[in-house]
Amino acid sequence: CRRVLIAHHFDEVWDSANCNRMCDNCCRENSCEKMDITGYCRDLIKILEQAENMSEKLTPLKLIDAWSGKGVSKLRVAEVTPPKHPREELERIIAHLLLQQYLKEDFSFTAFATISYLKIGPKAGLLKNEAHVITIQGITNKKSVYKDKSSQSSNSKGSRGNAQTVSKTVQDSVVKKSQEYKRPNCGSNLKAKKLKLQAGGDDQPVVLD
Known part of the structure; x- marks a missing residue:
């Protein structure tokens, strides 16, 4: 909750x-369930240890890429199997390990930006004990009632939008046709007025040959 x-x-x-x-x-x-992420934490520490031996610094994005088998090949570890979870889930696991101090942030300050690098945290030594377990609570089914309602409302809005578009198109075509019918009458009226003015006004009759 x-x-x-x-x-x-x-x-x-x-x-x-x-x-x-x-x-x-x-x-x-x-229903919520607990997921064991102890193996994931050990994999992340292996990647960070290799990067430290190579004098490389890893941002959270680079760490996720190396963990997923992407990015620069030299940052990957052959013993680490890329997880099958989506990227959002991997970010949530790293955030959990940061909060639990298995990982830690190392900030680098420049004149233009502050860069966050990840390093091995103070609690990483607990993983030397094989019985040590790290769990994270997750949701098995992510189907939300609010999401269903929003999708239904969006569909209804889309149908109303299509209906409004069609009705507007029909209305525009009707107006266009009515204007086309009125144009000859307007032209003839203007021509008659022009002839009356040339003949000396509206009071005098005009005789056309």
Whole structure:
């Protein structure tokens, strides 16, 4: 429950049952499960150790590329198998390891920017114990009620938009045709007025041969 997380941040207590499916996590049709990311953490540390031996600094983006088997080939580690999770999930795992201090940030300050590099954190030594386990809580099914409603509303908006476009096209064609029918009458009226003016005004009759 998102409200439980916010309450925990502010040292308050919140019962998830009181949320009533109002936050983005509770409204999902799902169940939460814990995922073991201990092996992923060991793989990331191997990549960082190799980069440190090569005097290379890795930003979070470069670390994810090397972890996924992409980017510069020299930064990859042969023993590391690229994970099959989407990139967003990999970013969430790295963020979790940063918060739990298995990884740490090393900032480099320049005149124009501040660059964040990743290094091995103080808790990485705990992984020497084979019994040590790192878990992260995730959602199995990411189907959201809000997402379904938004997709339905977007579809209905799209259908209404198409109907409005068609009706506007029909209306424009009708107006165009009516203008085409009126144009000859307007031209003849202007021609008659011009002839009357040339003949000396509207009071005098004009005889045409």
